[in-house]
Amino acid sequence: MKLFKDLTAEAKAAWFTAHNEPAFRQKQIDEWLYKRWVMSFAEMTNLPKGLREALEADFLAFALVPAGMRQASDGTKKYLFQLGDCETIEGVLIPSPRRDTVCISTQVGCPVRCAFCASGAGGLVRNLTASEIVDQVIFSCRELKERVNNIVVMGMGEPLLNLDNLLTALDTICDPDKLGFGQRHITVSTSGIVPGIRKLAESERQWNLALSLHASTDETRAKLIPKENRYPLVDILDACREYREMAGRMVTFEYALIRGMNDTHAEIAGLARLARDCRAKVNIIPYNSTGRGKFSAPDRAGVQRIVDELVKQGIQVAVRKEMGADIQAACGQLRRQTMGLPPESVENEE
Ligand code: SAH
Ligand code: SF4
Numbered sequence: 001m002k003l004f005k006d007l008t009a010e011a012k013a014a015w016f017t018a019h020n021e022p023a024f025r026q027k028q029i030d031e032w033l034y035k036r037w038v039m040s041f042a043e044m045t046n047l048p049k050g051l052r053e054a055l056e057a058d059f060l061a062f063a064l065v066p067a068g069m070r071q072a073s074d075g076t077k078k079y080l081f082q083l084g085d086c087e088t089i090e091g092v093l094i095p096s097p098r099r100d101t102v103c104i105s106t107q108v109g110c111p112v113r114c115a116f117c118a119s120g121a122g123g124l125v126r127n128l129t130a131s132e133i134v135d136q137v138i139f140s141c142r143e144l145k146e147r148v149n150n151i152v153v154m155g156m157g158e159p160l161l162n163l164d165n166l167l168t169a170l171d172t173i174c175d176p177d178k179l180g181f182g183q184r185h186i187t188v189s190t191s192g193i194v195p196g197i198r199k200l201a202e203s204e205r206q207w208n209l210a211l212s213l214h215a216s217t218d219e220t221r222a223k224l225i226p227k228e229n230r231y232p233l234v235d236i237l238d239a240c241r242e243y244r245e246m247a248g249r250m251v252t253f254e255y256a257l258i259r260g261m262n263d264t265h266a267e268i269a270g271l272a273r274l275a276r277d278c279r280a281k282v283n284i285i286p287y288n289s290t291g292r293g294k295f296s297a298p299d300r301a302g303v304q305r306i307v308d309e310l311v312k313q314g315i316q317v318a319v320r321k322e323m324g325a326d327i328q329a330a331c332g333q334l335r336r337q338t339m340g341l342p343p344e345s346v347e348n349e350e
Contacts, residue, residue, distance in 0.1 A: 001060050002059050003060050003063050003129060003131045004029075004033075004055070004131075005033065005134060005135070019051070025051065028047060029055075030177065034172075034177075037138045039142075062135055062138075064081040064132070065081065066079060067080045067081060076094050077092070077143075081136070083108070087125055088108070091103065091104055091139065099149035100144055100150065101148065102136065102140040102148045102151055103154050104151065104155050106127070106133055106156070106162045107125075107127050107157025110124060112229045113226050113228075114225050114226075115224050116224060116256060116258060116293065119335075124161075127161075127165055130168035134172050136155075137181075141179075151185060152186075152187045154187070154189040154210070159188050159189070159196075160188070160193040160195075160196025163200075166188070167203060170207065174186070186207045187209070187252070188207050188208070188210065189210040189212060190211060191212045191225060191229065192233075202246070204247070206249055208249050208250075209244075209251050211252070213254065213255055213274070214255055214256050215267060216262075216268075216271045217233070220262055233274075237274065237277070240278055250280065253271070253274070253275055253280045253283065254283045255283065255284050256285045257286050257287055257297055257298060258287045258296070259295070259298045261295065268306050268309055271310070272309070272315050276314070281316040282310060282318070283318050283320050284306065284317060284318070284320065285319075307319060
């Protein structure tokens with residue numbers, strides 16, 4: 001069945017005309033959907049019963065059916081959602097006293113297929129529609145009974161390879177008449193899709209950009225990211241600089257730290273140089289393993305040595321806590337486990 005939120009304005013207007021309903025009904029419905037976060041038309045009690053039934057016969061008010069939840073010892077909650085075609089995606093809610101963050105997915109699977117990542121292990125199944133993206137945010141607001149503070153587009157999928165739907169979704173999320181989030185409370189993470197970064201810059205919004213750098217040389221990146229969707233570092237960094245200038249926002253480098261792969265002195269010295277050139281902050285994410293993969297993270301002391309080295313070089317660095325490591329919170333791990341599949345692709349493509 002069609003998702004109501006995915007209809008174009010014209011299609012909605014045509015439906016209301018065909019059902020002899022006044023235009024103001026749309027405003028009432030938007031209020032229920034985006035301000036009161038309802039999941040069904042039946043809850044829209046100020047609409048005539050006949051209209052609610054007609055809407056329910058033709059459309060779905062909400063794209064996701066919660067299909068599982070795990071809560072980690074640190075309070076992180078990971079949700080599995082079923083979509084209309086029975087595919088599944090993940091969303092993560094990370095509560096904290098200072099701010100609540102929701103991590104949302106943009107694709108079922110991921111075409112980039114990074115060697116360490118569960119989301120990419122089976123390749124791309126399909127893009128999410130804009131409303132499937134938006135409803136992950138609405139779901140987390142419902143769960144918290146208040147608006148989340150922070151949205152990170154760091155779940156399953158490569159957001160910049162589903163750019164049109166991502167932009168439509170983010171505009172809905174930021175529209176004051178809809179979810180009303182500030183652009184600066186949203187971070188889009190990319191594995192380095194150069195045309196996508198440039199288009200994002202051209203959109204002249206102020207979302208934060210995170211680049212999954214993972215290595216300071218093209219040679220090491222090639223061991224982690226298959227060539228089909230991998231761009232030369234020089235072009236990626238150029239696009240990031242352009243983004244920073246156009247959006248006026250600092251770029252963050254994400255660095256999944258893998259023992260013996262990208263934790264060498266030379267790689268870290270290169271990382272410091274690139275971060276300085278790009279005036280980027282660095283987020284270290286110690287590799288999150290389910291115990292069955294071929295990689296491992298450096299030990300705590302090893303991570304600290306790397307942080308100290310970066311700080312000494314004047315780089316602003318944070319270690320992303322391994323939040324929810326006990327609930328398969330690295331993107332795509334829970335979905336893979338539910339499907340009875342191993343967490344990572346077995347083959348390294350290059
Ligand atoms: N596709 C986008 C956004 C989703 S992934 C991207 O790659 O940026 C969000 C972050 O988690 C990325 O930096 C990704 O590299 C990292 N990640 C994925 N699997 C991981 C794992 N097993 N351990 C540590 N970081 C991981
Ligand atoms: Fe896709 Fe990001 Fe996972 Fe790479 S790390 S496979 S780009 S979701």
